[in-house]
Amino acid sequence: MAEEQRASLGELKIANEVVGIIAGLAATEVEGVAGMSGGIAGGIAEMLGRKNLSKGVKVEVGEHEAAVDLFIIVNYGISIPEVARNIQNNVKQAIEGMTGLDVVEVNIHVLGVHFPQPVQEEQPPEAPPARVK
């Protein structure tokens, strides 16, 4: 399925894939997003060396409207509703700005949390106090 716009000189079609890539890039650049989460098929494709820019994105594109579902992993320590709102705004702006489609829905699915590699915060063990001063 592709988006179609009738112009006087011909028609403009925008493939689902394109909208998906725009959405994926717009979502990952939001602060607090650790990455997108693809399914099993995505995992196999990636293993075979195909970098998938629209990983974790599901789009429906109609004639003038688009709806997006994003499957994301967030960073630890952020406020999820706030990040979700930022993603929705950013993705909506990006798609509307680049394709002229009206974005009616940006659904966010938070599938997991990414924790930073545990930094060794333990203080070096204190030397036992000397018994005699």
Next chain:
Amino acid sequence: MAALDRLIVLVVVIALLGLGILVAMTTLGNKVLLNWLIRVQTVRLDGFLLVLILFLLALYLVLMLFNELKTDKRAIVSQTPLGSVRISIQTISELVYQAVRAIEGIKDVKVNIGEVEPLQLDLRLQLFPDYQVPQLAETVQSSVRDYLQQTVGAEVAAVNVMVTGVLSQQDPKVS
């Protein structure tokens, strides 16, 4: 998808492709597969080895599928003007786990999510000794509630705490 899962899937794909090619060659008159089958009748070890590998691969795939089905599909859903936001149960558990582990006096915690709407959590705690258990439990309850309110924006109806054990510290001289 874990790296091992991908590797196994790749191996299965290669095995099936190989089998397909051998059968195709057999239909075209090639005798490689037939000769091998005849050979296995006498040299059994090859046959057993192959069968064992295939069975293990099949078993792994079945377990993988089972795990996939078993994952909890529930989520906390909230609506925004621009669409819905779904936060999966796994995300909630991971967040609660980290939040509880950060509390002083907690050795380990198992998180179980009983109800989603409203959110009910069951925590099984293992503690370090020398802490007042009722106070610690209260701290856990309030910090989990505050933490989820802050990061997920969800109201927590209940945080049930069950203390399952107290661990002895390895070296009480070091803080």
